[in-house]
Amino acid sequence: MSGVVVAGAAAWMAGRWVLQPADLSDPVPSSRAEPDTSSLASPRLARADRLTRMVAMTAARALACSADPSEAPTRSVLFASTLASAHTNEAFEATRLQTGRPVPRQFPYTAPNAAAGELAAAIEARGPSLSLVGGTEVALAALERACRWLATGSCHRAVVVAAECPPERTPCLPPGVQPVECAAALVLDRRASLEDTRALIDARWASPDPSVLSGPAALRSVAPLARLVVAWHQRVNMRGSVRSATGSIIGATLVWP
Amino acid sequence: MAPVFVHGVGLRTPLGSSPEVVLDRLCGLETAFGPYEPFRHAGIRFPFAAPVQDDDLPIPPFCAADDRGTRLLDAAVRDALCDATGARDLSATGVTPDRVALVVGTSSSGIGPFCDAVRSGAARSDASYGSAATLVAVALGVRGPVITTCNVCASGSLAIAEGADLLDAGIADVVIAAGVDPLEPFVGSGFDALGTLVERPRPFRAGRRGFVLGEGAAALVLARSPAARSPGRGILLGWGSSSDAHHITAPHPEGEGLVLAIRRALACAAIPQDDIPVVNAHGTGTVYNDAMEARALRRVFGSRAPALPLYTVKGSIGHTLGAAGAIEAVVSLLAMRAGVVPPTVTEGDPDPDCDVDVVLRARPMSYRRTLSLSAGFGGTNCALVLTTGEEIRS
Numbered sequence: 001m002s003g004v005v006v007a008g009a010a011a012w013m014a015g016r017w018v019l020q021p022a023d024l025s026d027p028v029p030s031s032r033a034e035p036d037t038s039s040l041a042s043p044r045l046a047r048a049d050r051l052t053r054m055v056a057m058t059a060a061r062a063l064a065c066s067a068d069p070s071e072a073p074t075r076s077v078l079f080a081s082t083l084a085s086a087h088t089n090e091a092f093e094a095t096r097l098q099t100g101r102p103v104p105r106q107f108p109y110t111a112p113n114a115a116a117g118e119l120a121a122a123i124e125a126r127g128p129s130l131s132l133v134g135g136t137e138v139a140l141a142a143l144e145r146a147c148r149w150l151a152t153g154s155c156h157r158a159v160v161v162a163a164e165c166p167p168e169r170t171p172c173l174p175p176g177v178q179p180v181e182c183a184a185a186l187v188l189d190r191r192a193s194l195e196d197t198r199a200l201i202d203a204r205w206a207s208p209d210p211s212v213l214s215g216p217a218a219l220r221s222v223a224p225l226a227r228l229v230v231a232w233h234q235r236v237n238m239r240g241s242v243r244s245a246t247g248s249i250i251g252a253t254l255v256w257p
Numbered sequence: 258m259a260p261v262f263v264h265g266v267g268l269r270t271p272l273g274s275s276p277e278v279v280l281d282r283l284c285g286l287e288t289a290f291g292p293y294e295p296f297r298h299a300g301i302r303f304p305f306a307a308p309v310q311d312d313d314l315p316i317p318p319f320c321a322a323d324d325r326g327t328r329l330l331d332a333a334v335r336d337a338l339c340d341a342t343g344a345r346d347l348s349a350t351g352v353t354p355d356r357v358a359l360v361v362g363t364s365s366s367g368i369g370p371f372c373d374a375v376r377s378g379a380a381r382s383d384a385s386y387g388s389a390a391t392l393v394a395v396a397l398g399v400r401g402p403v404i405t406t407c408n409v410c411a412s413g414s415l416a417i418a419e420g421a422d423l424l425d426a427g428i429a430d431v432v433i434a435a436g437v438d439p440l441e442p443f444v445g446s447g448f449d450a451l452g453t454l455v456e457r458p459r460p461f462r463a464g465r466r467g468f469v470l471g472e473g474a475a476a477l478v479l480a481r482s483p484a485a486r487s488p489g490r491g492i493l494l495g496w497g498s499s500s501d502a503h504h505i506t507a508p509h510p511e512g513e514g515l516v517l518a519i520r521r522a523l524a525c526a527a528i529p530q531d532d533i534p535v536v537n538a539h540g541t542g543t544v545y546n547d548a549m550e551a552r553a554l555r556r557v558f559g560s561r562a563p564a565l566p567l568y569t570v571k572g573s574i575g576h577t578l579g580a581a582g583a584i585e586a587v588v589s590l591l592a593m594r595a596g597v598v599p600p601t602v603t604e605g606d607p608d609p610d611c612d613v614d615v616v617l618r619a620r621p622m623s624y625r626r627t628l629s630l631s632a633g634f635g636g637t638n639c640a641l642v643l644t645t646g647e648e649i650r651s
Contacts, residue, residue: 044504044505076500077500082385082387083385084385084386084407086371086385089368089371089372089443090371090375092443092447093371093372093375093376093443094375096299096443096446097375097376100300101300101450102446102447102449102450103450104447104450104451107447107448107450107451108505108506108634109505110443110447111364111407111409111505111634111635112364112386112407112409113407113408113409113633113634113635113637114505114634114635116500116635116637117500117505117634117635117636117637118505118635120500120501120502120635120636121501121502121503121504121505121636123502124502125500125502126499126500126501126502126513126514126517127499127500128497128498128499128500128521129408129498129499129500129635129637130406130408130415130419130498131406131407131408131635132404132405132406132407133385133386133387133405133407134387134390134391134403134404134405135387135391138387141402141404145419148422148426154521167375169375169378170371170374170375170379170381170382171381171382172381172382172383172385173381175381205401205402205428206355206401206428244403245391245395246391246394246395246399246400246403247400248355248400248401248402248403250402
């Protein structure tokens with residue numbers, strides 16, 4: 001077990017906060033509730049695309065659970081997604097095709113790391129930053145990376161966010177699966193001492209753990225992180241793994257001391 | 258961090274696919290720009306680009322012809338494996354597939370097929386930024402971690418850095434790290450709307466206004482120990498990354514994030530700044546990037562900065578976005594081994610805001626280290642310290 005603890009956690013799905021396992025079991029399509037980013041003092045966020053606002057709102061709620069960030073001088077942001085900027089990409093491309101003129105202020109948000117960049121600016125995170133795209137394993141890959149950064153001292157606090165904002169007109173999920181807007185965030189710190197009572201967390205590639213941590217297909221990459229968030233809120237231990245499309249396995253463990 | 262050995266490299270660029278030929282053409286001040294019909298058709302005001310020639314872009318059996326990102330990646334990865342092991346697959350790597358990782362950096366691979374789905378109203382689309390890495394990993398039989406880093410213009414460098422860290426952490430024994438980006442009208446339209454596309458770039462010179470887009474891919478086979486079969490291509494000595502925490506399109510004016518990335522890379526390599534003799538700059542040719550980069554170098558290298566030989570390949574092959582960092586890392590290794598600082602294709606008067614020694618003609622020089630820089634949208638930065646590795650091998 002590495003010396004990494006969870007300082008805060010939050011998950012948001014289809015317009016509401018996720019606090020218990022039942023919230024994850026039966027996702028319904030998006031309510032289109034507007035993500036509220038007012039708790040972060042960044043005027044640009046209000047003009048950002050939907051994915052960025054979802055990411056910022058969820059990270060802000062997770063950060064609100066944690067202690068003063070000034071104690072963590074080097075902060076990092078890790079963003080994980082399957083669809084990344086697909087929602088904005090679709091809107092940008094549709095406008096370009098219909099009018100022959102792309103919308104300049106939309107273009108920066110077609111960058112798959114725009115959400116991470118805006119969040120980093122809002123919380124003054126100047127540490128290493130990564131945006132990862134992949135399948136159901138990608139959020140745990142970001143979590144694993146964050147744990148290594150913290151363990152090696154590359155950063156003192158890491159904010160790991162997984163989010164999906166499906167495109168409105170171009171289905172990206174298997175037939176019959178309705179897409180759901182969702183985001184989950186974990187704020188991780190290095191463990192201060194053996195007396196630290198916060199939940200320990202770890203993630204590893206090639207995990208032998210046979211229990212499955214993934215969730216409904218509609219949640220894609222967010223499900224494993226959201227399940228860890230719920231376990232943190234419920235103050236229960238959680239362990240499990242996810243198998244990627246290429247066969248590699250990554251596992252995560254959350255343990256209350 | 259322990260040094261990471263580069264066993265082999267693969268390149269697919271607008272100037273060709275043979276590493277040595279690409280270096281020769283760069284040193285000969287060749288450019289690969291020209292009118293690009295897909296950009297003209299898309300109504301882009303400056304419809305110029307540097308595409309990879311079709312002869313350098315085979316269509317693997319598992320991939321659609323219009324998926325240029327996957328085609329580029331597959332070709333570069335197999336070239337790198339062949340350069341490292343003599344085989345265009347994993348068969349001669351000497352490790353089991355579960356100990357091989359693939360880390361790919363991209364900013365727009367998969368966008369083309371996705372846009373086709375938007376345009377046609379297709380029932381659904383499987384295309385994503387991660388599609389190319391997954392398809393190539395499955396085709397090769399990679400069973401270790403498969404990771405796609407999407408940090409736009411720093412994606413390729415970060416893929417190399419992440420690959421090195423997977424080795425350092427003992428998660429993989431062989432890592433194939435790559436950067437790839439195809440030319441996409443979607444991306445060209447966006448940069449055109451922002452006013453950053455030009456007909457000819459002028460990196461680090463007065464009057465510069467932007468860049469020409471290019472496409473390409475580069476791959477590096479990385480391992481913790483020297484190559485048994487060949488002398489290898491060089492060594493990654495250290496890396497550093499950072500976030501500007503400033504703005505998603507404009508770099509920090511004083512290069513705050515890039516300074517942090519360079520200092521972290523030097524610390525990771527455990528070398529002082531005066532051990533860096535040459536810089537392979539990001540050098541996009543935009544007003545803000547080049548001035549920011551010059552200021553960052555001044556902050557790190559002090560009075561040495563104006564005399565530090567510096568070059569960028571973007572004046573020859575364009576800005577290849579997610580592929581750029583990987584292509585530039587490969588060029589850095591090739592140039593050191595060849596004993597030359599490649600020139601920068603640019604024009605115009607020097608800019609007092611860019612007080613750097615831009616190499617304008619291929620400069621013969623014996624040197625062992627290069628600092629290769631990347632910066633991009635989202636305020637992301639990455640610095641790599643590369644070396645020929647003679648001192649480590651001996």
